[in-house]
Amino acid sequence: xxxxxxxxxxxxxxxxxxxxxxxxxxxxxxxxxxxxxxxxxxxxxxxxxxxxxxxxxxxxxxxxxxxxxxxxxxxxxxxxxxxxxxxxxxxxxxxxxxxxxxxxxxxxxxxxxxxxxxxxxxxxxxxxxxxxxxxxxxxxxxxxxxxxxxxxxxxxxxxxxxxxxxxxxxxxxxxxxxxxxxxxxxxxxxxxxxxxxxxxx
Amino acid sequence: xxxxxxxxxxxxxxxxxxxxxxxxxxxxxxxxxxxxxxxxxxxxxxxxxxxxxxxxxxxxxxxxxxxxxxxxxxxxxxxxxxxxxxxxxxxxxxxxxxxxxxxxxxxxxxxxxxxxxxxxxxxxxxxxxxxxxxxxxxxxxxxxxxxxxxxxxxxxxxxxxxxxxxxxxxxxxxxxxxxxxxxxxxxxxxxxxxxxxxxxx
DNA sequence: TTTTGACTTTGTAACTAAAAAAGTCAGAAA
DNA sequence: TTTCTGACTTTTTTAGTTACAAAGTCAAAA
Numbered sequence: 001x002x003x004x005x006x007x008x009x010x011x012x013x014x015x016x017x018x019x020x021x022x023x024x025x026x027x028x029x030x031x032x033x034x035x036x037x038x039x040x041x042x043x044x045x046x047x048x049x050x051x052x053x054x055x056x057x058x059x060x061x062x063x064x065x066x067x068x069x070x071x072x073x074x075x076x077x078x079x080x081x082x083x084x085x086x087x088x089x090x091x092x093x094x095x096x097x098x099x100x101x102x103x104x105x106x107x108x109x110x111x112x113x114x115x116x117x118x119x120x121x122x123x124x125x126x127x128x129x130x131x132x133x134x135x136x137x138x139x140x141x142x143x144x145x146x147x148x149x150x151x152x153x154x155x156x157x158x159x160x161x162x163x164x165x166x167x168x169x170x171x172x173x174x175x176x177x178x179x180x181x182x183x184x185x186x187x188x189x190x191x192x193x194x195x196x197x198x199x200x201x
Numbered sequence: 202x203x204x205x206x207x208x209x210x211x212x213x214x215x216x217x218x219x220x221x222x223x224x225x226x227x228x229x230x231x232x233x234x235x236x237x238x239x240x241x242x243x244x245x246x247x248x249x250x251x252x253x254x255x256x257x258x259x260x261x262x263x264x265x266x267x268x269x270x271x272x273x274x275x276x277x278x279x280x281x282x283x284x285x286x287x288x289x290x291x292x293x294x295x296x297x298x299x300x301x302x303x304x305x306x307x308x309x310x311x312x313x314x315x316x317x318x319x320x321x322x323x324x325x326x327x328x329x330x331x332x333x334x335x336x337x338x339x340x341x342x343x344x345x346x347x348x349x350x351x352x353x354x355x356x357x358x359x360x361x362x363x364x365x366x367x368x369x370x371x372x373x374x375x376x377x378x379x380x381x382x383x384x385x386x387x388x389x390x391x392x393x394x395x396x397x398x399x400x401x402x
Numbered sequence: 403t404t405t406t407g408a409c410t411t412t413g414t415a416a417c418t419a420a421a422a423a424a425g426t427c428a429g430a431a432a
Numbered sequence: 433t434t435t436c437t438g439a440c441t442t443t444t445t446t447a448g449t450t451a452c453a454a455a456g457t458c459a460a461a462a
Binding site for chain 1: 352353356359360362363364365366367388391392394395396397398399400401402
Binding site: 030 | 422424426
């Protein structure tokens, strides 16, 4: 078979794993189950991925692509920086709701393979770039004032993540309830307002 | 013996426990060790506290008192709201550094006794009152503008806690390194600046 | 009323065995 | 030559067990 087919098979495996992972949780899914879904042997999976961890990372990257596609689409359509920042919030929340079973916090915790660190670093960097773009555009149009949009963007993202984390006081868990989602959303909207006001002076 | 002596003994127990807890960690300290320090029997401790959990909470309340005393002193001396908010940051950090072995996150996690919840609720409320006071004073002097100082105060505290939590991506742990402390401090100062700018419009 | 030694109960760390899942490989199939 | 697989080994997880340490109790003494 040719390279095209190899990539195609990789893609099929990732999609099958994504389904299982989002449905039942990554750690509750076995390689045999994924293989059975694809009507192939477990050994075949190991022809395309060196181990389960690599597959897990590939699945997270796939989910990340979906997130960034929706995020760019959503923010590009916003008329002002204010709208763009506020529109980001539900996109983030939907991502968290949809893919919480991918157990990304768990991956982040045990930093066995530093491979995953790089993936997360890139995702963070991409998000920072997007927010920097929103702020820079706002500065260019006169809507906002900032002498360091990138730093503000990094702080904004860090603070938003913090509001999400500070909710689950109990444990660093991926799963959160609907009421908790709603509470986080309210905090995040309020904080976005403060940032926007702070960047208008 | 009279009530004064009873309270005095309670106080001595709390102080002995505070020393042990901050030194070796609360969960690594046994009731026998505390009793030995006081040259009394373990059974005596149980005459003053129904269980170890209650003693732990009492110790946390004691530490909280120290924190609030220093916080009020520090913020009262600040000439402007901006100074007051910035002065809070190192006070918070020093508290965290000094009392991290009190394992307050651990207590917060396993919510066996809802007793502790009430203690934390009150502490949060008190901190909110202080920050609300700072902002209100700033509004009164014309330094800041806000139609809801209490809401802003709550958001401010929540965001600051979030920045602390978002650092330890690994685990909800009480212990953090000096470099991490420094990083949190920088984030917090930057966020304070944003809030102050946001409240000047 | 306060304290205590002797006691019981409970929680936890350290092993263990069994099961399940991860991961490997020689060789078959295409 | 590339892709795939059944049969295999290794590793991880889980459930059970014990042994010890610490929590917690109480009748009786001070």
